[in-house]
Amino acid sequence: MTRRPTDERLDPVPLTDVSIDDGFWNDRLETNREVTLEHQYDRLGERSLENFRRVRDGKTGGFQGMWFEDSDTYKWLEAASYVLATRDDPELRERVEEVIELVGAAQEEDGYLNTYFALEEPENRWTNLNMMHELYCAGHLIEAAVAHHRATGETSLLAVATDLADHIDGVFGTGPDDLDGVPGHEGIELALVKLYRVTDEERYLDLAQYFVDRRGREDTRLGWEAEHPDETGGDVPPDIFLEDGKWDGSYAQAHEPVREQETVDGHAVRAMYLYSGVADLVAETGEDDLYRTLETLWTNMTTKRMYVTGGIGSESAHEGFTVDYDLRNRTAYAETCAAIGSVFWNHRMFQLTGEARFYDVLERALYNGVLAGVSLDGTSFFYENPLESLGHHHRAGWFQCACCPPNVARLFASLGEYVYAQGPDDDVYVTLYVGGEADLSVDGADVTLTQETDYPWGDSTTVGIETETPVETALHLRVPEWCEDVAASVNGERVEADAGDGYVVIERAWTDGDSVTLDFALPVRRLAAHPDVPDDADRVAFQRGPLVYCVEEADLDGVAPSHLRVDPGSTVETREEADLLDGVVTIEGDARAVSTEGWEGALYREYDDLADDESVATLTAIPYYGWDNRGAGRMRVWLPTD
């Protein structure tokens, strides 16, 4: 399958038309709304909002936090706007309006808006594109503005965003008076396409195209800055990421033109935001070269550089990709934001193609690498998401660099937008199994889709149709890659379900009250990793449905996870544990536990001298997302095999 023509691309059913009522997600989303957003607003008040106030009040100096602190406010605004898109919350609405007013008041006459430079170095705007993130912050402002406008119809923040985008459009370009440069941290590309879509102003699309086309060209500013650090402004030098003493641009995917890139490289969040923006461009322009680039990069990432949790970016020093098959577990970086970025990118790849494989990767990241990023109570967060711990990795309430918490918040608040999609012929896609309703227009008729599901724990999902007039359409029900056996029935009658292309497709005239029920087989899967992955050689990981499992010290009755040896062929059972971790299904079975006898005072011993008295241990595995909610203990996903 390949990219669809631009006029046949799929569109998500917008957030305003989807309501979620789901056993798995309700608690999460309520916590996100009631606790996480509140918690984050309090943190904003301490640093980020204070910066905006200082600019508004005409003060200088005194900037607090990271130089891209503005983006935290924007991501909170975006998340809050998504909440407002789906529910009436006057208190939150008022708070959002106050923040918007504050942001607007900090905008300068010419449209420029960045509190770091306004307070600290007004003379140094746009002098350090590598690291000072003015364009990155602008992108988040634009995303927040589009979200707010779509949610409320208001233009208060949109006006701020368009003024800033117009200012940027006036500064950047290839003309003789233009600054020819690209952002060191991408994000504005996808934001500009969003802005184009709500304003119909082609210059925003052109500006996004400019930023993509110029990236990795030797005559743009990034490399020049790295060679002239004394002529750049800002707190952070433009050349902090050097390879063999030489800046090569790969940290920011600027080592070669985008169309020539074949491997996912550099800072993983930057990469995901870039590829998302490129996908948006392709959606509008239909450019095949760029699409082929995306396919190549996606294949590289998903077949050589992605954790089984959907996490990406192995290395902490540059928060990014390294080389093929470097999937270190305990020191995995796998930043929460990068997994979120993968959700963004794969969502767009699906929209370009309709292909289910992109949702498989999206779902893997969402239910594992992203979901682990926030505690069950919604107030503490992982920045890194390793697949193994010696008991020293623990979520924190906030970070000096606080990108991840509000990123989780905005993704969760917009979850509804990932559940359904429609093509140009009004055919309908159910892409995630999340209970609730969606209002669609099919063939000019108003249709409500209902979804009841016990996903990801149970095996049954029913999609119902409410319509005043019968409608003829193809209903595409996604069959996740992990499901090898799905049964479908329409109104209780079993129907043929060929899921060859990743969907059960049922095309018929639907009348009010019709329903389709899918029964997914939900076996416990035992996964192996590619033999070229050294860290997972002879290891097994458990997955059930979309959930990857791990063993955590708290469940092992004194045995450390590294003592376990699992026979991949042995029988395991699942158990519903309503009181554990807000309710999970555990995987239980037998394992061996190697003995620590004879090891006193020794770190290395003869294999032959090891004690034979290995004991039988109970293997209890929990969903990976739930670990470290009972204190920081030892944990591992990939278990040694017997």
Next chain:
Amino acid sequence: MTRRPTDERLDPVPLTDVSIDDGFWNDRLETNREVTLEHQYDRLGERSLENFRRVRDGKTGGFQGMWFEDSDTYKWLEAASYVLATRDDPELRERVEEVIELVGAAQEEDGYLNTYFALEEPENRWTNLNMMHELYCAGHLIEAAVAHHRATGETSLLAVATDLADHIDGVFGTGPDDLDGVPGHEGIELALVKLYRVTDEERYLDLAQYFVDRRGREDTRLGWEAEHPDETGGDVPPDIFLEDGKWDGSYAQAHEPVREQETVDGHAVRAMYLYSGVADLVAETGEDDLYRTLETLWTNMTTKRMYVTGGIGSESAHEGFTVDYDLRNRTAYAETCAAIGSVFWNHRMFQLTGEARFYDVLERALYNGVLAGVSLDGTSFFYENPLESLGHHHRAGWFQCACCPPNVARLFASLGEYVYAQGPDDDVYVTLYVGGEADLSVDGADVTLTQETDYPWGDSTTVGIETETPVETALHLRVPEWCEDVAASVNGERVEADAGDGYVVIERAWTDGDSVTLDFALPVRRLAAHPDVPDDADRVAFQRGPLVYCVEEADLDGVAPSHLRVDPGSTVETREEADLLDGVVTIEGDARAVSTEGWEGALYREYDDLADDESVATLTAIPYYGWDNRGAGRMRVWLPTD
């Protein structure tokens, strides 16, 4: 066993009295002398010597290299002095004298000597003890001066060193006009004890004691600097290593008083140099508290934080120790300098106790973690020594931070000092099996010990005695921990050899021409790591004699190391390969190679779907020290078991 009284400590037979003529080491030492030292001198000329010239010539500014670049010159001087201790080399002697003259000419009137501060910030001496390394450089100068004096009897460099030490003694202390602080990078402590030993000036010993006693006290300067970075000089802020935003001192072992420390923490080279200096202090003062601290730290390191290669320091960001059992393989830092530091420390622990266990660790580090640090041709170096590679780790000719190459050079050039030792009653210890001769004084008689050995490849070592008059003494022949079965004979007659305490001890009246032959059994050992080490769970490593082995892609005929599965119980053979890697013994056997069939385009698959057709592969393992001499390929030490 415990620490000996200070007047019973063992002394190494000094370098000037030992000559090496050994099948394994001759090439190494010749390469070190003829190639490595020459190569390093050329590098010094480019940066470090130029700094001394600028100071000598009264210039300002223009400092080149790292802020502790001076230490490279000092380490080269030390290494060259060790060479001069054992052979007449007029050309090298002249070069050494020229460099000494240059160093002396750069010393200031008051004894201060540091080219960074002299050229760049003369007003900021001693303001950034955390990171600017003035005391560290001074320590290396003192070590070079002592080495030069011992080798040549001259005092040209010793005079420079004592002037600087006297200056430091005048600056530091707890008096009202003193600066109360300790070095951010240790090393001067052990150097001051060396200086005390050649000068008999007690104030140097007292100054070493001061630096040890004041470390980790809240009222010394390190923590103050971290809280006042604006009041410190130098290129590097004093607070770069923060824990949770707060400087806690552990990076420099300054988080608590030395006597209270129980785990090896922070920067590994710093730690090794500190512990070496502490051991030297204990040797002079006999302080039991400090000795107990060393025992505790040694036990923590060797039972929980040391690679099987003797490498130490798992983490790259702070080049140091992390937590118990964190022995990540592919991303192991295991800096060459840290393994060298472990050799230094263990050498001193042996001198304090006479216990063989310290030489076991020393030997493990020397033959593996250190030896791997330099290429067979002597011109390229590892800084990090991982135990696994995906094919991207390769030695380099030099480093921006060039601490490791001259550190290897000085250790190799002083190897003779590690081979023999004597106690106060003139009893003799043979601690390493390295062919050659040593001139000793036993009971007032001149005795020459000869050693013929095919160590580490073969199983036989003969120690001969040449003496004009019969001498009565105990000859302690170290039995390495890996040796479970040793046979000893005197003049061809088998004798009882109880190696219970790590030595075969033969006490008798020795006459000229007597000899002792030891036959070590040299089986291939299969090692397991402690069950709490997650990275090595269900892995096996091969060791033969002191050499740890690895498999390298070059020997595997298209199979990647991560594809191999080894049965720890299967038979392996050894093979002498005279043409491989300058001559090695390889370990060969059968292994399974898992199939990559069916993995096209997949990164994770069902365990059950894996292809059954695993092939039999030939396992060929080479000594770890020899890897990456045939190009950078995939490598691993710990092999998955069957």
